[in-house]
Amino acid sequence: MTTTPGVLGLKSPNLFQYEAEKKSYEFFYPSPHSSARQATAKSSIMNLVTTLIGGGVLLLPYTIARSGIVLGCILMFCCAMGSSFTSYILVSCSRRSGAQSYEEIAKNAFGKRMQIFTMVLLILLIFLAFVGYVILVRDIAGSLASQFIFGRALSVHDENLVAMALIGLVSPLLFLQSMNALRYTSILGLCTVGVFAIGIFFRAIQKINGPTFDASTLKYAADNVEDPMYALPIIISSFLCHFNVIPVYHELHKPTRRRLKRVVVTTVFSTSFFYMVIGTLGYIYAYEQPLGVQGDILNNFDRDDTVMNIGRCGILTTICFSLPLLILPCRRTLYRLIQVVRESWSAVEHNENQPLLATPADDSTEKPIPLVPHVVMTLVLLAMAFYLAFSLPGVAVVWNIMGSTVGILISYVLPSVCYLRIRREKPNSDWRKIGAWVLLAISGSLFLYCSALAFYKMGSMAVAAIAA
Numbered sequence: 001m002t003t004t005p006g007v008l009g010l011k012s013p014n015l016f017q018y019e020a021e022k023k024s025y026e027f028f029y030p031s032p033h034s035s036a037r038q039a040t041a042k043s044s045i046m047n048l049v050t051t052l053i054g055g056g057v058l059l060l061p062y063t064i065a066r067s068g069i070v071l072g073c074i075l076m077f078c079c080a081m082g083s084s085f086t087s088y089i090l091v092s093c094s095r096r097s098g099a100q101s102y103e104e105i106a107k108n109a110f111g112k113r114m115q116i117f118t119m120v121l122l123i124l125l126i127f128l129a130f131v132g133y134v135i136l137v138r139d140i141a142g143s144l145a146s147q148f149i150f151g152r153a154l155s156v157h158d159e160n161l162v163a164m165a166l167i168g169l170v171s172p173l174l175f176l177q178s179m180n181a182l183r184y185t186s187i188l189g190l191c192t193v194g195v196f197a198i199g200i201f202f203r204a205i206q207k208i209n210g211p212t213f214d215a216s217t218l219k220y221a222a223d224n225v226e227d228p229m230y231a232l233p234i235i236i237s238s239f240l241c242h243f244n245v246i247p248v249y250h251e252l253h254k255p256t257r258r259r260l261k262r263v264v265v266t267t268v269f270s271t272s273f274f275y276m277v278i279g280t281l282g283y284i285y286a287y288e289q290p291l292g293v294q295g296d297i298l299n300n301f302d303r304d305d306t307v308m309n310i311g312r313c314g315i316l317t318t319i320c321f322s323l324p325l326l327i328l329p330c331r332r333t334l335y336r337l338i339q340v341v342r343e344s345w346s347a348v349e350h351n352e353n354q355p356l357l358a359t360p361a362d363d364s365t366e367k368p369i370p371l372v373p374h375v376v377m378t379l380v381l382l383a384m385a386f387y388l389a390f391s392l393p394g395v396a397v398v399w400n401i402m403g404s405t406v407g408i409l410i411s412y413v414l415p416s417v418c419y420l421r422i423r424r425e426k427p428n429s430d431w432r433k434i435g436a437w438v439l440l441a442i443s444g445s446l447f448l449y450c451s452a453l454a455f456y457k458m459g460s461m462a463v464a465a466i467a468a
Helices: 042-051 055-067 070-095 102-110 111-146 155-170 186-210 226-236 242-250 257-286 306-345 349-354 371-391 395-422 429-468
Strands: 002-007 011-019 024-026
Touching: 011 257, 024 070, 042 242, 042 257, 055 070, 055 111, 055 186, 055 226, 055 257, 055 306, 055 395, 070 102, 070 226, 070 242, 070 257, 070 395, 070 429, 102 111, 102 242, 102 395, 111 306, 111 371, 111 395, 155 306, 186 257, 186 306, 226 395, 226 429, 242 257, 242 395, 306 371, 349 371, 395 429
Parallel strands: none
Antiparallel strands: 002 011, 011 024
């Protein structure tokens, strides 16, 4: 690739021509030969894998229990295909429009209103993930505290207090504006998930080799539509890495299409295989228990199970250190959203008073949030998260709502519509354009159905709780 004059006679060191005969140009930030691009394909894969694999892995056996082993694995494979495709076309949109983030792609495709809408979706996505993690802290910390501290079963109120106390211990980290000190927690997370996976594998093999195990009693496919449709949004949430694909790609050395496909495909499909194994083995272990497979599979293991208690301690540590990594981008995006909305309201006045051809201010470096709004937003987000986490019946409900609404929109709908808008000059026979149209039709239908089902289920649970 060689540096070429930009569009409309402008020159840009980040504008490169890759198909000279078609006069086709792409933007790179930084440029393909920049020394800032130090990430190898392996390190990029690792970064995306750590984005995908986290606390959500605890819900995978529940999705298999709802959909069945065969149908559940098919759903995971289909979600992997969809996420792989939309991750690729998101980067394509970035290269074609010069966008450096997900929200900039939406802005370049449809304008500032779509940028604001996308920012709202990202805030909701990260916040709901934070709520889900608070619920996991309550479940795991309550189990460990009942076993090693109190020596008795804890009530829901006691578990809520334990969760608040533990999150209170890490609360100073929630107010940090830089997460450099926690950059290695992703590696810790993979290690603890590995311990958890080994525990699941060991207990499931014990169950399979037991004298009472009967493979014919396993559920291979759902006998209704609602169960797999309730599980599908949770699976979709487990494949959410789209907001990290572009930053990872910007660090990739030699950012060719082939290397991009290798990173995305290897990441998504290796993760899907891991999900299938963990989900199936966890289901096999717990499906005959009186209460069935729980939303958090750790709740199906005995509180005095030494192997799983090690896994509980590790995952709990990882989740606690992941809380600031969630609240930080949520708070920054919220503050940036407020700034964008203010700018939109005063755009007419600014445009009337601004001289023509004025040089825009350099805002490439994001400024820290002022102290007062920083503290206020952190406290408000934390209070809302506590309220929702302690009001909802379980983590599966949160992940289902997140996946059926913002998850589907962020994963499939928005990437498809942005690609169709930015690449509208491509022929309709192009396979990527056809794929985007097909995925848009399917994901749009799933969004309507799964969202209605999720809120109907949540309403039914609320009515049942009030009646009880």
